[in-house]
Amino acid sequence: MAQRTAVIGVGQTYHRSKREDVSIAGLVREAAQRALEDAQMDWADIDAVVIGKAPDMFEGVVMPELYLAPALGAVGKPMIRVHTAGSVGGSTALVAAHLVASGTHERVLTVAFEKQSDSDAMWALSIPQPFSAPLLAGAGGYFAPIIRAYMRRSGAPDHIGIMVAVKDRKQALKNPYAHLHIEDISFEMVRDSIMLWDPVRYLETCPSSDGAAAMVLASEAVADRSSSGTPPAWIHGMAMRSEPTMFAGRDQVNPKAGQECAADVYRQAGITEPRREIDVAEVYVPFSWYEPMWLENLGFCAEGDGWKLTDAGATALDGGDIPWNCSGGVLSTNPIGASGMLRFLEAAMQVRGQAGEHQVETVRRSLGQAYGGGSQFFAMWVLGADKP
Amino acid sequence: MSEPVTMLETPIKIEYEFTAGLAQSRYLKGISEGKFLGQRCPKCTKVYVPPRGSCPTDGVPTTDEVELGNTGIVTTYCVVNVPFQGQSIEIPYICAQILLDGANIAFMGLIQEVPTAEIRMGMRVEAVWVDKKDLGPTMASVKYFRPSGEPDAAYETFSEYL
Numbered sequence: 001m002a003q004r005t006a007v008i009g010v011g012q013t014y015h016r017s018k019r020e021d022v023s024i025a026g027l028v029r030e031a032a033q034r035a036l037e038d039a040q041m042d043w044a045d046i047d048a049v050v051i052g053k054a055p056d057m058f059e060g061v062v063m064p065e066l067y068l069a070p071a072l073g074a075v076g077k078p079m080i081r082v083h084t085a086g087s088v089g090g091s092t093a094l095v096a097a098h099l100v101a102s103g104t105h106e107r108v109l110t111v112a113f114e115k116q117s118d119s120d121a122m123w124a125l126s127i128p129q130p131f132s133a134p135l136l137a138g139a140g141g142y143f144a145p146i147i148r149a150y151m152r153r154s155g156a157p158d159h160i161g162i163m164v165a166v167k168d169r170k171q172a173l174k175n176p177y178a179h180l181h182i183e184d185i186s187f188e189m190v191r192d193s194i195m196l197w198d199p200v201r202y203l204e205t206c207p208s209s210d211g212a213a214a215m216v217l218a219s220e221a222v223a224d225r226s227s228s229g230t231p232p233a234w235i236h237g238m239a240m241r242s243e244p245t246m247f248a249g250r251d252q253v254n255p256k257a258g259q260e261c262a263a264d265v266y267r268q269a270g271i272t273e274p275r276r277e278i279d280v281a282e283v284y285v286p287f288s289w290y291e292p293m294w295l296e297n298l299g300f301c302a303e304g305d306g307w308k309l310t311d312a313g314a315t316a317l318d319g320g321d322i323p324w325n326c327s328g329g330v331l332s333t334n335p336i337g338a339s340g341m342l343r344f345l346e347a348a349m350q351v352r353g354q355a356g357e358h359q360v361e362t363v364r365r366s367l368g369q370a371y372g373g374g375s376q377f378f379a380m381w382v383l384g385a386d387k388p
Numbered sequence: 389m390s391e392p393v394t395m396l397e398t399p400i401k402i403e404y405e406f407t408a409g410l411a412q413s414r415y416l417k418g419i420s421e422g423k424f425l426g427q428r429c430p431k432c433t434k435v436y437v438p439p440r441g442s443c444p445t446d447g448v449p450t451t452d453e454v455e456l457g458n459t460g461i462v463t464t465y466c467v468v469n470v471p472f473q474g475q476s477i478e479i480p481y482i483c484a485q486i487l488l489d490g491a492n493i494a495f496m497g498l499i500q501e502v503p504t505a506e507i508r509m510g511m512r513v514e515a516v517w518v519d520k521k522d523l524g525p526t527m528a529s530v531k532y533f534r535p536s537g538e539p540d541a542a543y544e545t546f547s548e549y550l
Binding site: 020060122123126129132133134135136137138140141144145146148149152153194195196197198199200244246247248249251252253 | 432470
């Protein structure tokens with residue numbers, strides 16, 4: 001990439017099922033304000049704003065970026081909207097990063113949000129169409145058959161999904177911003193929760209959250225002069241990939257677009273053994289089984305072995321060698337549009353040493369990943385404490 | 389003093405006309421006659437159903453029409469046990485990926501006439517249509533799929549469609 005680029009400020013809202021105290025504008029401003037404070041900047045310092053959210057049909061506000069411009073200090077400045085379904089938070093951060101890496105701007109504010117209490121995502125994802133039966137019951141109805149295919153293909157035992165659900169909720173207890181804080185979360189509690197989309201149980205799915213995330217991305221010159229007390233997180237590699245949602249012979253369990261996106265990011269970052277060279281990862285896991293599936297897709301192990309890493313505790317903050325989703329992940333906080341950006345932002349927090357109780361000791365490099373739609377959109381970045 | 393108003397629910401509605409395009413019009417016409425029509429890619433020879441008019445892999449028009457059979461394989465499935473707005477089927481119900489015989493891509497279908505505990509990957513199923521007089525250019529013409537009674541397909545025969 002042309003210009004060195006770094007994250008110099010991060011901010012997020014306290015995520016809840018209903019943030020009735022703020023409008024969408026208030027929600028995005030809250031996250032953006034925190035990111036600016038973290039970067040020791042003011043609204044006037046920002047050159048451009050890049051914003052993303054899930055499809056407009058969710059809240060029923062068409063092109064909300066137009067009315068959000070004043071709340072984000074973007075009046076009279078370039079403002080770009082990004083659309084890539086659930087991966088949008090990641091793609092939005094990457095579009096912002098490219099504006100800096102290309103030398104177009106020096107300081108870019110990027111924001112992503114969802115206000116699920118204003119919307120009905122389940123309905124929006126289940127619109128009847130004349131050429132398909134009206135069966136799809138939200139995202140769970142789409143992904144559960146793919147999860148079943150993974151279980152069959154890998155021979156993974158049933159308890160793996162439950163383990164991920166417990167681990168991520170336990171880790172969320174260390175993250176004050178997380179939506180779900182289930183103090184007494186246990187294997188039995190998850191196992192005994194209702195089957196919503198068999199084989200996916202209620203507690204193996206993500207919640208519906210209101211929330212926003214924001215970051216300030218800066219050029220090397222700006223990052224070097226930054227008065228923020230926290231060190232920058234440098235971008236070592238970034239990529240997006242997509243593939244058609246439906247084509248004959250598509251591997252829906254282990255999509256090629258995800259594998260190629262990871263390969264590109266690792267090549268840029270000079271990573272050949274992700275499990276050894278990445279200290280912590282924040283990966284989009286909205287249904288518990290996606291942890292072992294993405295462990296394989298992201299090359300942390302051979303195909304078919306993902307569940308063995310989870311089973312051995314390798315992905316736990318407490319004692320694992322490759323902690324995944326120390327923040328509690330999407331399973332604990334899901335403001336859809338912001339969920340991808342939260343992965344990217346948490347990866348930055350880990351490198352910058354600002355993750356508090358869920359901080360992993362000595363992070364030199366971290367991975368942030370988001371996916372969306374019918375697993376056809378992928379976005380990833382690798383961040384490092386040192387300049388690339 | 390009354391409570392301040394903080395939220396207002398305003399139901400909205402959008403009506404739209406759906407233009408199916410050439411390939412899907414052919415497909416829906418077939419459905420209204422009680423048959424599944426797919427299209428074959430002249431390059432990779434894969435058969436798409438419902439056809440979209442072009443092959444996503446080769447980027448060429450799928451010109452050859454193929455009439456598919458009434459039977460197929462459940463490649464994978466889930467049991468839906470969650471209510472949602474606009475739902476028209478009683479829960480729990482089986483939502484399956486069905487690979488019609490002769491097709492190279494599975495589509496989603498409802499499975500009935502089998503207890504949810506007995507559904508399995510590889511089960512052979514057949515389409516059950518509405519009465520002839522009620523057939524129309526909509527997927528509502530296919531009431532559901534049900535077990536055909538044939539032996540299950542071996543995993544290896546459909547594993548590449550997952």
